Amino acid sequence: MKINNNFLIKMRLFCVILIGGIKMHAEVIAVGTEMLLGEITDTNSQVISEGLADLGINVFYHNLVGDNESRMAEVIRLAASRSDLVVISGGLGPTPDDLTKQVVARYLGRDLIVDEKAMTKIKDFFARRERDMTPNNKVQAMYIDGAVSLQNEVGLAVGNYYHDEQGTDFLLLPGLPHEMKSMFETKAKPLLAQQYKGQQVLNSRLLRFFGIGESNLVTKLSDLIEKQKNPTIAPYAKENEVTLRLTASGSSDVDDQELLDELEAKIQKRVGQYLYGHGENNSLPSVVVNKLRKRGLTLSASESLTGGSFQAAITAIPGASNVFPGGFVTYAAEQKEQLLHIDPKLIEQYGVVSEETAGAMAEQTRQIIKTDYAVSFTGAAGPDPLEGQSAGTVWIGLAGKDMPTRAKLYHFPYDRQRVRSSAVMTGFGLLNDVLG
Amino acid sequence: MKINNNFLIKMRLFCVILIGGIKMHAEVIAVGTEMLLGEITDTNSQVISEGLADLGINVFYHNLVGDNESRMAEVIRLAASRSDLVVISGGLGPTPDDLTKQVVARYLGRDLIVDEKAMTKIKDFFARRERDMTPNNKVQAMYIDGAVSLQNEVGLAVGNYYHDEQGTDFLLLPGLPHEMKSMFETKAKPLLAQQYKGQQVLNSRLLRFFGIGESNLVTKLSDLIEKQKNPTIAPYAKENEVTLRLTASGSSDVDDQELLDELEAKIQKRVGQYLYGHGENNSLPSVVVNKLRKRGLTLSASESLTGGSFQAAITAIPGASNVFPGGFVTYAAEQKEQLLHIDPKLIEQYGVVSEETAGAMAEQTRQIIKTDYAVSFTGAAGPDPLEGQSAGTVWIGLAGKDMPTRAKLYHFPYDRQRVRSSAVMTGFGLLNDVLG
Structure with missing residues (x-):
């Protein structure tokens, strides 16, 4: 698929390669039969890929599989055989065909254990609504023995992060886009950064531009982009605007902010007249x-x-x-x-x-x-x-x-x-x- | 991922199973590094899946791979080993990293040959713009020996449909969403219908409803949906509306329209007050x-x-x-x-x-x-x-x-x-x- 010109794609690949410390290969899996039927589009894999790119982690494959135990197991086996980190979204919910945790636990030869904090939250949820809790609902509070249970701040199902020094790491996230996004940003990304970037602290800053096209912006900053190591610069074109994501990796938040300020000042000097704001929510x-x-x-x-x-x-x-x-x-x-x-x-x-x-x-x-x-x-x-x-x-x-x-x-x-x-x-x- | 309730999902699966004549298993592959970097979302696979579901063809896997020859070959080999039909979007364009046709041709042990009609179109395109045509541009007019070349009415790259009675069939489509959609609807779907539905002619009709929710609509029509064989009924929920896609499979267009009219009359009787229009473009x-x-x-x-x-x-x-x-x-x-x-x-x-x-x-x-x-x-x-x-x-x-x-x-x-x-x-x- 060719949407942008090659130069931009190469610049972006270049960013991803430069940012990395240890060279990780990740793979993304989305689970859900309704997506195989074409009823909805999988948007999670794009959000996860963008976040992994920020962390300098290469993604080589996306997969999508239905709520089918044997096909899910097959896809997970294949992914584990060729990738260092497998990120799965979907299949953590309370219905009988939500099987992701169970299938990954079986692949790892591990049990599912209860996260008491999450269990209390689920019990409270049902008590407040005066509704009966089915056994399936309890599964939402369970996680793989040996994994970190990731709290779900906008829903009930916990996520999982399983790290294996010798084997493949697994990150399990909810399927509902807003739950996935919240857990990925606030719980998973810091863990991934810590795991794969050593003691470094990662901080990003989004710069938003209006009135300049992506090629033009990238051309004006080409030497900065080519020289980039820390912070890195990732350009994205959206309808009617272009954004740059700067990501710094230092020993502290203060360090990072200094690095980001310094780079932003250089960018300001060249294309400041087009920079109108910062951050995801400031259209x-x-x-x-x-x-x-x-x-x-x-x-x-x-x-x-x-x-x-x-x-x-x-x-x-x-x-x-x-x-x-x-x-x-x-x-x-x-x-x-x-x-x-x-x-x-x-x-x-x-x-x-x-x-x-x-x-x-x-x-x-x-x-x-x-x-x-x-x-x-x-x-x-x-x-x-x-x-x-x-x-x-x-x-x-x-x-x-x-x-x-x-x-x-x-x-x-x-x-x-x-x-x-x-x-x-x-x-x-x-x-x-x-x-x- | 759970968005709708289980009943709806089962109804939909039921539709897909009932509609099929020969039981086909298809698999969808999207090609493009920019999607692995999270820069854009793959929407093609959803559109293709929806179309295949209309034809009664089961989709078990989606895959996404970058513009990398060896990984693309690996994904194609795997897909061919487990599916009857492999549909690939992307990688048909004129740049050196557009490799889909070449990789599939090599897998099949076939040559690429020139589609003279498409080549004339490309030559005219460049002549009119007084620009030089690079050798890469010619590749857009080439197709796999033994395949049907699918004309691109809104772009330059031809598609391919390769049928193998004993092995796996391949459908190659452009990556740009509007080119993919146009070629899939007007060129590929009729071929697929002919190939996999025998001498039957397939016709669909989209009914659009406002003021009634999906569960409510499906409940009111549950006996029709359960009894359905021909035409089939596929409900889809969108923001602020619900649609039903009726698909008839008869010996002629006239037959199909009769079947569709008859079913629509039954639906009209029950929920006609919510039916406001027909077809994709009639919001x-x-x-x-x-x-x-x-x-x-x-x-x-x-x-x-x-x-x-x-x-x-x-x-x-x-x-x-x-x-x-x-x-x-x-x-x-x-x-x-x-x-x-x-x-x-x-x-x-x-x-x-x-x-x-x-x-x-x-x-x-x-x-x-x-x-x-x-x-x-x-x-x-x-x-x-x-x-x-x-x-x-x-x-x-x-x-x-x-x-x-x-x-x-x-x-x-x-x-x-x-x-x-x-x-x-x-x-x-x-x-x-x-x-x-």
């Missing part, structure tokens, strides 16, 4: 909404081609009501005139997809809703052209107190949905630049 | 927009908790401009008063989250924008309550010509995002009911 809309909120500023909008998606993105963020009182969806030209009181002559003269209309939309919206800023969107989302303007042509207007109203022209060479989402993110990008 | 918003368009009717909206997402869903559909002139996002109470001219006393008396406010919002919106219908949304999206109303409480208003304005109360027991998306879909559901 560009939430960064903008939080900046506005902290400064007591307000925002409104009027949307034509984006049809409400910009305002939907603002209001998706809890607490948006402090910042955003409301706005307009002025899809038809007459509504730009009726709701925003734009002079019909202006639209007639310049057209709806124009600098003048975008500017007037933003200006009028700000006046009517009485906010500090207002953003406007007008353009041709496609598939058809609009007023002779090709699909993907978008004007974004921005009005604000103490600044002249402006409008910028964009051409997004994508399909309808992506033209709209790119326009929305670009609107947030413009606001973020103005807010500084 | 509830597009069904509603198309009904309005065909009847020359128009729609507007005012949104509080949904913050523009309802209008964004309307305008996501090409041609929405015939139906939707515009609307309001009245997030703050004052904007409900200012933009919609709702009497402040009404809001003061009943609150913003009330039948009265929802009704007034819909009514005023319809008056101002002058449309046949108007929908309004007001409620508490969460995480916090609003005016003492718990998160998930939503009033949806509907005003229309020749009907009294109405508002309905809902409680969506979900998180903020899902409360909003459920409210939006429910708004479309209400409109669909009114439009009949």
Whole structure:
């Protein structure tokens, strides 16, 4: 499968190879018949692979097998024969076809023993709900003798980490994505880091960029990426943004933060103008909404081609009501005139997809809703052209107190949905630049 | 991994077992290093599994391997040793690490030969762009001697279907999801149906339901599902809707359509009030927009908790401009008063989250924008309550010509995002009911 160009893939492989201390080979297994039937997509294996790559652990294979004892045993035997670490998600739940722990225990010739802390939690859970606990439910609190039991902070089934100096290590995680993710991040990754990275402490920092493509970003940082050892740099391209994950491995958290600060400063110098935030939960809309909120500023909008998606993105963020009182969806030209009181002559003269209309939309919206800023969107989302303007042509207007109203022209060479989402993110990008 | 209850899984397995003629065991392989690094999720294997399930072909394993010749060969050998059909996506592209065809050809002891039609297409492609064609690009037009070359209607690399009466069959598909999907649906599935279903012709029909949960739907149809042979019934739960895929296997298309009509009539009788449409591309918003368009009717909206997402869903559909002139996002109470001219006393008396406010919002919106219908949304999206109303409480208003304005109360027991998306879909559901 070719999604990115080869250079990027090589850069990434290079990161994974450089980061490693001891050279581990890991393998990922997902368990669940409903995925073999194509009912749902296995997303766990991707999340696990990304986390293992952060730790410098190579992944050579993914496998997916149903809730079938003999086929599961066969896949586990094969994985153990060719990998140093086998990470399995799924099959830890309370139903009779949840068999992962049992199958791995049998492969290892070990018993399952009870984690009393987890058992108490399960008993409490059923007592509070006044429901009877079936024997199957107890299995959720059991773990393989000799393994570390991993507490499940968002569910009932414990995970397992089994280390064998001579043989293969096993990490067993729940199948529900949010349980898996929570246990992997908070319980398993620190253990893996400790086991495979010696006494080193691992710390990551996610940098988020908007307005620059992945190839361009990687090119501007190519010498840093080629020279990288500690911290490492892993670029990821997402729709409408690029992220860099920096991972430092030092003798303490303080050491790591110093290493990360130093590298971030170098990156800032070269591409700082595109860096808008840090961390998984800080999307560009939430960064903008939080900046506005902290400064007591307000925002409104009027949307034509984006049809409400910009305002939907603002209001998706809890607490948006402090910042955003409301706005307009002025899809038809007459509504730009009726709701925003734009002079019909202006639209007639310049057209709806124009600098003048975008500017007037933003200006009028700000006046009517009485906010500090207002953003406007007008353009041709496609598939058809609009007023002779090709699909993907978008004007974004921005009005604000103490600044002249402006409008910028964009051409997004994508399909309808992506033209709209790119326009929305670009609107947030413009606001973020103005807010500084 | 347990997402649905066991009953549903068993029903589904039951469907897959019943549908089959010859009992095939298939295995799916995805190829691509970037997926092992966790950069992207493999979605192809899910799509392929779903399609194979439709054909009554059991899938026992998924595998994912990088662009590495020896590991790829090992995975292919193993798959061929335990499965009747091996479906591989990825590694058909023009770069040196695209090796799938070469590795399978070597396993089979066959040469690669040129598909002249595909080669002409590639040459034209480069000639039109005035770019030089590298030798690697030619490999995209090559296929395994003895296989059927599958034309790629949305890309350049051909697929391969290799059938061996005595041994294992191979289906090779491109890795890019849209190329894979197009080739699988239009080229590969008919071949597989012909090969494994004898002279039978296979036809599927997708029924889409809103307003009923999967367990409830399956329970109401349990005898039909248990008795099913031809057509088969496969239920799938998605966010905010449930679908049933009916698949008939008869001696002709006409036969199949008769079988499907007969079964659909039975389903209609029991749960027809929830059935809103047919086919992959007919989402509830597009069904509603198309009904309005065909009847020359128009729609507007005012949104509080949904913050523009309802209008964004309307305008996501090409041609929405015939139906939707515009609307309001009245997030703050004052904007409900200012933009919609709702009497402040009404809001003061009943609150913003009330039948009265929802009704007034819909009514005023319809008056101002002058449309046949108007929908309004007001409620508490969460995480916090609003005016003492718990998160998930939503009033949806509907005003229309020749009907009294109405508002309905809902409680969506979900998180903020899902409360909003459920409210939006429910708004479309209400409109669909009114439009009949």
